[in-house]
Amino acid sequence: MLSLNIKTELRSIFRNYWLASIAVLLFVLCFYAGWNGTNHVSQRKENIAQAVTAMKEADILMATQLDSISNGFEVNLQPWWYPTSPTAVGDQYPRVAAFHPTSLTFIATGQSDMFSHYIKPIMTGDSYTLGFTELTSPVSLLMGHFDLAFVVVYLLPLVIISFSYNILSTEKESGSLVLIASSPLNVSLWLLQKLSVRFVVISGLLSLCLGLVLIFNGNNFNAKSLQLFTTIILYSAFWFALAYLINLQGRSSSRNVIVMLGFWVVFVLAIPSLASQWANAVYPVPSRALLVNEMRSLKAEVVKEQDKLLDDYLRNHPELIGVNADSDESLRRTQQYFAAKDMVEQRIQPLLSTYNTNLEKQQTWVSRFAYLSPAILAQNSLNHLAETSSEHYDSYRQNVRDFAEQWRDFFLPMTFEGKIFRKEIIGQFPEFHFDKTAIRSPIPINSTVLLVLASGLLIVGFRTRGAHEMEKIMQ
């Protein structure tokens, strides 16, 4: 029966205008989304390239100025730009800590439009505010623009619904079901085979569209592409399995489509929205304004006790005691600044910790909800493949914070020891490397959950409407 069903279903599908319409629709959607995503990535690449170019030009200028100074020429610059000062170099000639897009970034905008793709940490900057943002809506951050992920997560289920909601009901309404049901076959199995053919046709069409979009974007087929196709196929399988269960209820076409659209609203819109609102209600994050105010008042307090703070600071950091700063007012002020800054960071830590803890709790809360919605699972996997997930940006920010400390620690001893910055030191600048090894891939577990959900729906459908339970279908 399988080969006969496949042959007949394919004949019916290919002789119908429906397939051509869906094929055109999928091609248009995928190519537009791909083009849109590529534009977004190009902009990002351009921004990073501009920043890197500016940095290199500044380095060349700084080297020229240092050469001039060492040759005894006078350079007309403000003190905070003077390149012999380590503090000035640490502040005015920062490195670009960039988060470069990958070849698959164009598939999912994810959080990439919410955060900077490059940060230039400076020596006197507050590392705890780097890339800081409030998580007002974790799921709205999760979802992106009109990209391939949007097409897959939001629109593909609608295409599947339009292609599968009435398989059994149309047979029933047209009268051909009675002929089928009078044959010695299991209607559940027969329906499963028909749906499977449609699933293969849609998956094949979508894979073809995606494959072409990937090729046009210069991608090679590799493990990541395979994960992309697997995620999309499993997500499609879930919607087809849901259609199978609903078809087997034996209701009318109109009722089926309403029920399936209801599920679409629940899984794609309602659960993600509820998840973020609930997370905000259960784990409210302290206001960022509060954090900034707290920081300012702390700064004001510590300024009053700068002398004492510097003594305490140097007691804790004896390696930084190099010169007698008492004789140099400017150096003393710089030292006091860093001592005070360190103290502010220590004192702000409890508030920052509460802020971060609640953010983490929100993320955990939202990630639990993900298992209630295949749409969140699919989006999460696609964001991970595109490296635009919240985990990637969390990791990036942590890498930048670490680099900011490394950058400051590179200049701080020179500042405290009153050393002169020389041209040779430029080559010793720390460089930023984004270490992604700590980012855990959610794809294996997400794929497993999607597979379990799809299989579960198929099993439930198969068990509830077996060969001996035709009455409800035929009524």
Next chain:
Amino acid sequence: MLHAQNLSKEYDSNLALNCLNLSVEAGDIYCLLGANGAGKSTTINLFLNFIKPTSGTAIIDQMDVSQEPLKTKERIAYIPENLNLYGELTGLENLEYFVGLSGKKYDDGTLAEYLKEAGLQANVYKQRVKSYSKGMRQKVGIAIALAKKAKALLLDEPTSGLDPKASNEFSELLVKLSNQGVATLMATHDLFRAKETGTDIGIMKAGVLVEELSAEDINHSDLEKLYLAHMN
């Protein structure tokens, strides 16, 4: 071949069929007459296992339909009032599909022979069924029954809406199948066709088989009078 034993069906306390007993042996054409809602289609649906009996048993070839739904369906062919085939497929492809669902496989030549035997013109075999008339579709239904080599034929008002010529051709095909030993149970409103084609006639009213007679023992006029007498 087809036996109903104390067969009853109740829908929400409405008795659609009340303790039906009938037998259709190989070669018989049993015509069930009755007004709308008399229980004719319910009887057919019970033999097809589309619905479950409230009590009693429907038996096909000595097997309880409820217990052996798939095995009993291997022995039957069904032609409803409106035989809705797949419009996008040709007559030949529809025949291949619906016969194939019963596990039988033929080459195109053999399938064409069955269509020819059912009286379909050769030039329409490869035309899409959406262009077929009702009579042509019913002939494909007969071809399905022939190709399935069904032992029993269940027909639910198959000649309804057919013109007299097509209706007559259909009846001739039924007789032909009957001569091959096929047992036929046909629900119909057509008294004339029942008398002309049937070997046995049953009249149903409100779910009860109120009259059962041999077609040979009654003429058209008496059959009509008897039928109307039961309907009043």
